[in-house]
Amino acid sequence: MRLSFSKSKNSTSLYVIEDVTEKNKRTTRIVEKLGTVKELEEKLNSQDPIKWAKEYVKELNKKEKEQNRDVLVKYSQSTQIEKGIQRSFNGGYLFLQQIYHQLGLDKINKKISSKYKFTFNLDSILSRLIYGRVLFPSSKLSTYQDSRKLLEQPKFELQHVYRALEVIAKETDFIQSELYQNSLAISKRNDHILYYDCTNYFFEIEEEDGLKQYGYSKDHKPNPIVGMGLFMDGDGIPLAFDIHNGNTNEQKTLKPLEKKILKDFELSKFIVCTDAGLSSTENRKFNDKKDRAFITTQSVKKLKSHLKAWALEPTGWHLSDKGEVFDIRLLDKDEETYEKYKLDIFYKERWIKEDGLEQKFIVTYSLKYRDYHRKIRNKQLERAAKLIETRPNDINKKNQNDFKRFISSTNVTKDGEIADKTIYGLNSDAIEKEQMYDGFYAVCTNLEEDAEVITKINHRRWEIEECFKIMKSEFKARPVYLSRDD
Template sequence: MFIRRKPNKSGSFSVQILDKRDGRNRLIRSLGSSKIEEELREMERQASDFIARYGGQGVLDFERAARVSPQEEADMLFNRIVDVRHDAPRLILGRIYDCVGFGALGDEALRSLAIARVCEPKSKVATVEYLKRCFREDYRLHQIYRYMDTLYNTRREQIQQISVKHTRRLLGGRIGIVFYDVTTLYFETAREDALRSPGFSKDGKTAESQIVLGLLVSRDGYPLSYNIFNGGQYEGRTMIPIIDDFVQRFSLTDFIVVADAGLLSRKNIALLKQAGYRFILGGRIKKESKSVQDWVLSLGKDPHKLNETVINGDERIIVSYSDQRAAKDRHNRDKGIQRLRKAYSSGKISKRNVNQRGYNKFLVIENDVMVSIDEDKIIADARWDGLKSYVTNTDLPANEVIDQYHGLWVVERAFRITKGSLEARPIFHFTERRIEAHICICFVAYKLYKELERLLRLLGITLSVDKVLDIAKTISTVSIRLEDGTVHTRTLLNTAEERMLAPLLPG
C-alpha cells in the first residue's frame, strides 16, 4: 500500500491510499482534496496512520477494515459540503430580471438591490447584511451609497426603455391604454428642501415632509414610466408633463389616457386636447355648470341605464347610477352628520371647537357663536347619492368608457404593492440623487414583482407573489466539493410546495 497525491483539473490535489495487486493500482480510500499545502500534509499523515494500522493485515481483513460504516460515510459526505444558502428567491427573480431585459445593462448592483427589495425590503444597512447572509454577495454600505449617487442619471432612461419594450411585447406590440395616478411617499423627518416638503399626504402623515410620485402603467398594471415632484406640488399639474415626456420618448400613438377625478381640471383637459390626446377622466358632477347639473338631476336613477350628453363642443359626459354607491354615499354622510350633531349638541361653537392648525391658534373667541346644521343642505346633497360621471373625448361606447375607467384599480394596486410589499416608504435618504435612486430601484422591483405574478398565472400556480417568495426562502442550495476538487451545486426541493416552484427555477 502507498500514498498518492493526485493532481486535479481544478488545481487542487487529492490524497489517496492505493494498493497494488495483480500489477494494477486499486483505490482503497480517498482522504479528500485541497490546494493548501498544510491541509494536504495533514491528509497524508492520516493516510500514513491508516496504513500503519491496517497495512500488515491480510487482504480480506484489510478490505473489511477499509470499508466505512454508514455513520462514517455520512460524515464524509457532510464534510464535503462547502456552502448551504437559501437563495432560491434570487435564482427565481434573477431569471425574471434577465427575461425582462434588465440583464443587458450588465449592472450587478442594480440586480442585487432590486431583487433584495422584492425579497426582503429593508434599509440599505439591513440590505447589505441580507445580501451577504443569504446570497453570499459581499457589498459594503459605502459602495451602495456611492452607486446610488450615480444610478438615477445613468440608468433611469434605459430602465424605462426596457420596461416599455417588455410591456409592449406582452400586450402584442400596442400599449393602447395608459393609466395615470399619483401618490405621496413620506420621510421620517420634517426637514424640507427643494424636493421634500409638506403637502397633502395620502398616508395621513401631516407632520412629515414628502415627495409626490406620478406613475404611468398599462393594462394589467405593468409599469411604463414615472417621475417624482416636490411634496407640495398639486397633483393635477403632474399628469401632462409625464404624458408628454412619455409620448416623445417612446413615439406613442393611438392611445387613451385614463385618470381619476382628482386630475380633472379645465386646464388639464385643454392641454390634453391641444396635444391631440384622447382621454377618459373621472368627472366631478357638482363642479359642472348649472345646466349640466340640472340635466343630471333630471335623470332617473336607473342602475341599468347610462346617460350621456355633449359638453364644451367635443366632450361627452357619461352618468351612471349604482344602488351600492348610493348606500355608501348615504352611510358616509350619516356618519359625518352624527359627528357634527355630537360635537355641536349645545348649539354653540367655542374656541376648543376651532381648528387649531395654522394661524387659527391666534383667534380669540370671547363669546360662544351660535351654530346649527342646515337640514335643507342635507336633503340637497342626498339627491346626488349613487351618481357618478365620466368625461371623455373618445368615440367609445358609454359602457366601454366606464369599463376602461374602472381599470384604474391597477395603478392603485401598483401603489399598494410599492408601499406595502416593497416598502418604498418611509424614505430614509436625504440627498436628491439617493432619493431618486431609491425610487428607481423600487420601479425595477415592481416590474419584477408584476412579471412573477404574470408567470404564476401562466403556470397555474394559485399562490400570491408574497407566498411564493416565503416558500422560496425555505429552499436550500447546497454546494459539495468532490474528490477531484470540483464543486457541484444543487437546489433541493423537499416539500410539495417547494417542488411546485420548480418551473420558476433555472434548469
C-alpha cells in the same frame, strides 16, 4: 416488486409489477415491461430469460431497499460550531432572478456601465436592491446585509450601493424605456389605454431641501414630501414614473411624463385616463390631438348650474341593453323593482363645448353606488351626533370629507337672544344637499364610443391606486430616509 407473466396464443410476455393501494383498494401496477420470452432469448444470446428476469427483479428490490434505508447522522455534544461562518442561505430570490433576466435588466446594466468609469458591479447592486424590496423591504443598509444571506453572494460593498443610486437616478428614463421595449418580448402590452395618477412620500425631516418640500401629504404627515407621477397600462402594469417637488401642482406633472412616453417609448396612439384632480382643461387639450384621447372623471358638485340640473334630472336615463327610457325615482318603488335593477348602471350623455374643447359628458347612476354613499354618510352622522353629545369642545374647522361638516353651530336662542354658550346640532340642510348626489358619477371624454365602453375603461382606475398602496405597504416605500435628491 415481483415478476409476472402474461400468456397469449403466440407468446409469453414478462413484466415487473408491484402492489399499490389506490382509493383504499389493493391493486398492482406495471413497473416495467421486459418483453416476450422470444425477444429476451434473442437479446440474451440464448440465456434463460426466466432466470435472468428473476435476478433482474431481485436486483431492483435490492436497490429500492438501499434507497429507502434510514441514514444516521452523528452529532457530538462537545464539538462547538465555529463562529462567524454562514451555513445557511436564502434561495427564495431565484424566481425573481428569472424575471430579472427575462426583462433584460442585466443587459441594461451592461449598457449603462459602458458609459461610466466606475468599477463596482451595477448589475449585482440593482438586482439585490430589487430582490430585497420584494422579499425583505428595508433600508439600503439592511438590504445590503440581507443580500449576504442569498445563495449567490453580492459582488459589492455598502459604499458602492450609495454610489450606484446616483447612476440609477441619472439613467432612470433610459431604464424605463428599455424595460418597456424588453417587456414586449415577454408579453403583449395593453398600451392603448394609459392610467395616470400621483402620490407622495414623506421624509423624516423638518426642513425643506431640494425636491423635499412642504405640500399636501396623502399620508397626512406634517413632513416635507416628494411627489411621484405614475403611468400604468391597461392591464395594471406600471409603465413609467417621474419624481417631482412636493409642492408641485399635480395637474402640471402629467404633460412632462407623457412627453417622455411619446419620445422614449415611441407610443403615439393611446387614451389617457385620470381622476378629476388631474383633469385640467390644459391636460385635456393636450390629449385632444392626433391619435390621443382622454377619459377623466368630473365632479358633479362642481358643474355649471345648467349641466348640474341636467345631470341630476331623474328622467331620461338609459341602460345599455334596453331601448327604454327610465325615471330613476321609480327604481326602488318596491322591493321587486329594486332587486331587479340594484346592480345595473344607468347613464345619460351629451356633448358639451367649453373653453374651445368639445367633449362628451357622461353621467351614470347606480342604486348600489347610492346605497354605498348613504351607508358612509349614516356612519358619519352617527359619529357627528356622538361628538355633539360627548365632546362638543372638540368640534373645530371641518374639511370636505370630515364627518364634522354635518355639524352646525348657533350662538342665539330660538327667540333670537344671544345664547350663553354655543349650541351644536346636525345640519339638516347640509345633509339634504349632499343626498342630491348619491349614486351619481360623471366622466368627460373626447371619444365617440358608447357610454358603457367608456365607463368600463374608467372603472379600472382603481388598479393604479392599488399600485401605490402596494408600494407603500408591502414594499414599505415610506417613510424615506435618503437625504440627496438623486
